Amino acid sequence: MSRYDFSAQRLYVNAPLAEAAQIDLDHVQTNYVRNVLRLGDGAAILVFNGRDGEWKTAVAASRRKHVTLIVNEMTRAQEPRPDLHYLFAPLKHARQDYMVEKAVEMGAGLLRPVLTRRTQTNRINGDRMRAHAIEAAEQCGILTIPDIASVIKLDALLDTWDKDRLLVFCDEDAPSDDPVAALRQRADARGPSPLAVLVGPEGGFDATEREALLGLPHVLRLPLGPRILRADTAAVAALALLQATLGDWRG
Secondary structure, three states: OOOOOOOOOEEEOOOOOOOOOEEEOOHHHHHHHHHHOOOOOOOEEEEEOOOOOEEEEEEEEEEOOEEEEEEEEEEEOOOOOOOEEEEEOOOOHHHHHHHHHHHHHOOOOEEEEEEOOOOOOOOOOHHHHHHHHHHHHHHHOOOOOOEEOOOEEHHHHHHOOOOOOEEEEEOOOOOOOOHHHHHHHHHHHHOOOOEEEEEOOOOOOOHHHHHHHHOOOOEEEEOOOOOOOOHHHHHHHHHHHHHHHOOOOOO
């Protein structure tokens, strides 16, 4: 049995949520509820804010420039934010939007752009990333919005790395073509630990960066099979492998 209603419309709001609370939507959300969803007075919609769980609300007033929701009852209690960090070399526009959405769907609790020597672009729009993260959460029944961390250079990231967090970095030059075996071997050797996955740029990591990564005390160099993947495809593949072998997909 599903834990949530796939057919229900869901909306992220920033307001506190509690029984009988009133939520005045901003102009963007008002347009979405009235003109995209076409919800009138009395219509039901689920809302969440990443803090107070998911609640069923009803449209109390729907006018051309203003929509008010009345909070009725909780449908799901709040879940903790997943302790999985997704680190990535920034991509351009649509491909990065796709990558952010998929990382949220796959259970990332923190997203952080990392600048490498072969990074394609240095321009990071945090508001755009957050908007796509919220959209993914709305569409997929997710109750938490991942943290959007500020951009950081790879060497600075490694200098301040938490030694207790396993860093899995995707590397086309890894000595093995079997990612599942590599992850299971690490799981057997070290047991549970907080996780992070790093996907580099299209050109991969250079020799100096690879040496620095391998110098960490708690690191795994992960192959992604016999084919070279684009960075956005590699993100989905790596997160699926990590969740299935070390993360929250395990029974």
